[in-house]
Amino acid sequence: MGKVNLAVKVGRLELKNPVLVASGTFGYGEEYAQLVDLNRLGGIVVKGLSLEPKIGNPPPRLVETSCGLINAIGLENIGVERFIKEKLPFLRQFETKIIVNIFGYSFKDYAGLAAKLTAAGVNALEVNISCPNIKEGGKFFGTDPTSAAAVTKAVCEETDLPVFVKLTPQVTDIVEIAQAVIEAGADGVSMINTFPAMAVDIHTRRPKLGNITGGLSGPCLKPIALKMIWEVVRSLHIPVMGIGGIMSAADALEYLIVGAQAVQVGTANFVNPRTALEVIDGIEDYLRLHHFKDIKSIIGSVLIPK
């Protein structure tokens, strides 16, 4: 049987296959390098970076829920400078795209991050305007189309790299936000980020997380994310990276079929560090089984009965 073509172009970002690993779930890549051949990944989205290092939230930072995980890491990171010096050279060795996830507390923060990372040389930026863990900002930018557009603009003015804006699901109308960031210059959107969530220890009657609330990820989210992506794709026809509870090739295929042009594997990396590789293989098998020669034949191919 002949080779199938897995390469996709998401906005201006060319990927050899549509399977990336999601921000915050794969560290800076090196943590998993012993277990996963990084060269095989479509791309690596690194842990969210801010201008200055951040120490993050007090523990406990993790709670498992039914088919889900709530995290309240609090965007702990080493800061953009140390990333460029200590982590980027390692990542550059691999034949995969490096997408850097960034977040800040002002338009200037975002602009500064974009400028520094563009100069350092990465393949794309993912702008987190949606992290629900952090009190100081994040949520604000992502839930209002005007601010979301302004952040996007601030980033796009400082970079010629492909820019993806990562959306929070906790909005009344995600299509409106997606449209605003695309009009402001983004190449596409990454959706979805974690959903604000909480858990309580009934015996101590205290929240299970040090930060009280956190963000829910994992397979429990998939049906919600899929619906949102379908709405965005059919309304706006824009490039989307699908994220949310992808545990298998079948999950990834659902996203591609509703119209995501790439997918990111998040929480599943913890459960099986080789999930992304198995997803790539599984997509290839599926295409062969159904006699498709090119992944592009299935992207957005969902058949909606009249």
Place this chain on the structure above:
Amino acid sequence: MGKVNLAVKVGRLELKNPVLVASGTFGYGEEYAQLVDLNRLGGIVVKGLSLEPKIGNPPPRLVETSCGLINAIGLENIGVERFIKEKLPFLRQFETKIIVNIFGYSFKDYAGLAAKLTAAGVNALEVNISCPNIKEGGKFFGTDPTSAAAVTKAVCEETDLPVFVKLTPQVTDIVEIAQAVIEAGADGVSMINTFPAMAVDIHTRRPKLGNITGGLSGPCLKPIALKMIWEVVRSLHIPVMGIGGIMSAADALEYLIVGAQAVQVGTANFVNPRTALEVIDGIEDYLRLHHFKDIKSIIGSVLIPK
């Protein structure tokens, strides 16, 4: 050991215990009467009623997902007249509160339903402004504070029964909606309804539901619902019925501890028809174990570390 007091008052609605069964998951009560002693329930919220009967959505109407269920029943119901004639007399036999869930397509529909049911004699109304399955309305009322308030007003003007407004989780700021309906006269809010969701059959590439999209329920939703309720209770201090993925007494207790004054068991009825009874017993055991004499001691008792 002495008896513990489980009675609660949610707004003006007095319940002998805080455990109800949720609308749409317990039919009109009679379906489960052989299996569950209805006299033991705090209340029964019956399947959503409209002025006219509705035939609902084309099948398939159900898909199971990871720790969840997507339904697209499409609010099939026999209409308020037949309910009053055929179902209400049966329900009235039991020593439990009958709360009727209503939905419509105009303020007039809601007002008409409220008037008819008040005349017929039920214990409270639950106003569904949030069903995501139905294209003609529903969602519209629930996502905008002004419309939500207007529907509430329309209902409250026609009834002196306690009124609960059932909120959809797919909004940017649920506190704002809750506040609007309370100011418009509601006794409290029921939260949450199902979350808009979707699933695709990768082999046929068709949506798994006849209606394309549906509403997600089940344990996957619990961390999201809990967070929303906590936000509403701490901001507004209003009566809340907690709903979402309650499978056990422990789940129900999480809701009560964050401040819900009652809970509704939904999807769990399908998994174990006796869930609500087991929740009641489990809450009682918990109160005994922790030496509480009254359920009210734990409602809203979550300890937030400074």
Place this chain on the structure above:
Amino acid sequence: MFLETAKVVEHCHFIEPGAEIFHLLTLSAPKIASSAKPGQFVMVRVGAAILDPLLRRPFSIFYQGKDTISLLYKVIGKGTNLMTTWEPGDKISVLGPLGKGFKIFSSEPQWLVAGGAGIAPLCFLGSRLREKKVSFKTLWGLRYKIAPALMGVIQQKLGDLIIYTENGSLGYQGLVTEGVKRLRQEEKPEGIYACGPLPMLKALFRWTKEEGIAMQVSLEANMACGVGACLGCVIETKEGYKKVCRQGPVFNAEEIKWEK
């Protein structure tokens, strides 16, 4: 209708090279067993502490013992896959008996036509027909052969069967829908009871209509409650949507809108 904590009494796995795999689960559930009728089904809870899989799984009653019911099933997905690990002594929550069963036709001969796991409700029905001394024939379509031990179990309940396999590894080669046409040359049935995949039932319906033969079919639908409460399991009939769990799973084939 009872919610019973049943105990696994026996679990047979009919696995053999080149054969279609079936599992036969016998549960001690005295209340359900004593009230079950052919064509009725039960809903079995698969997880207990775990919530994935979440919903109960519906299975027809394959046969009825004094205090037991037996289910014959195939592995489809995660629920049935987990079920295969159950061992004698395990306790399982079972809800049933559910739905309306078959109505026995008043004249003879009658035919039972099964496809795959669709044999399950027909086996229970067939053993009832034997008790009542109703004359009937059974046709069963499969993809491959089955383990001889399973064949023994079924023959003991049902008597002889006519088997069709797609690859010819047992009985006649071909589809069971060809089988009915061939058998029709020998006799005209006064009524057919059928259970199997939808394409098979559709083809059978077209044929019975041409031939003017009455048919009852046992249908499947995704189910949540099994008792008529969720309104999730509807199929389209000539009188509007009907609930498979409550108004079915057995329907007169004439009622169903097959084009849907």
Place this chain on the structure above:
Amino acid sequence: MFLETAKVVEHCHFIEPGAEIFHLLTLSAPKIASSAKPGQFVMVRVGAAILDPLLRRPFSIFYQGKDTISLLYKVIGKGTNLMTTWEPGDKISVLGPLGKGFKIFSSEPQWLVAGGAGIAPLCFLGSRLREKKVSFKTLWGLRYKIAPALMGVIQQKLGDLIIYTENGSLGYQGLVTEGVKRLRQEEKPEGIYACGPLPMLKALFRWTKEEGIAMQVSLEANMACGVGACLGCVIETKEGYKKVCRQGPVFNAEEIKWEK
């Protein structure tokens, strides 16, 4: 660090009336076994097709065989509950060895102080100390007695132990923290390795500080990745947050901010 498909070789359930229940799971996992050091842990995948429980569960290595590792565990919730159903031959995904192990103190005598399942990493350590002919004593605090068979397994690895049980059903009655004080009257240890519930470790730390005894502790935290990628398992140390999975699970007791 390896991601290995391990096979269950043996699974012993130490269940006895009035005794604390432990389970001993032996897995064939040659790569992990050959590189594991005392104090390291593995993360075991509990579900496979099912996604509840979702995350891997962390367990210390209790002892190391030629190609095997053994885990000693207690049932806490749904994950460990499911684990008890594993049988020889079952295939399990194991990630490890993870984290930093114990550093062997340079002078003697040394003490191993365990609470409950905290014996697990100390047993592996103790057998290593015996190989190295380091002189040490072991104290183990439990709530109730344990099955004699388990005691046999542990004594074989560790030599003799001093046992404290809360109800006095085995060894001395009382807490292990009383035990260290009593033993201190006999000898002053040059270093202590400890693993157990947080209150025990806190109490031990206060005491070792007063006494001027060095201590290494093996800590627990909720974990998602086990490899330092998710930043979820931090504890507060004097130098800021540290990852239990990567910079631990063994820490010098001095480093930890115990008041948190």
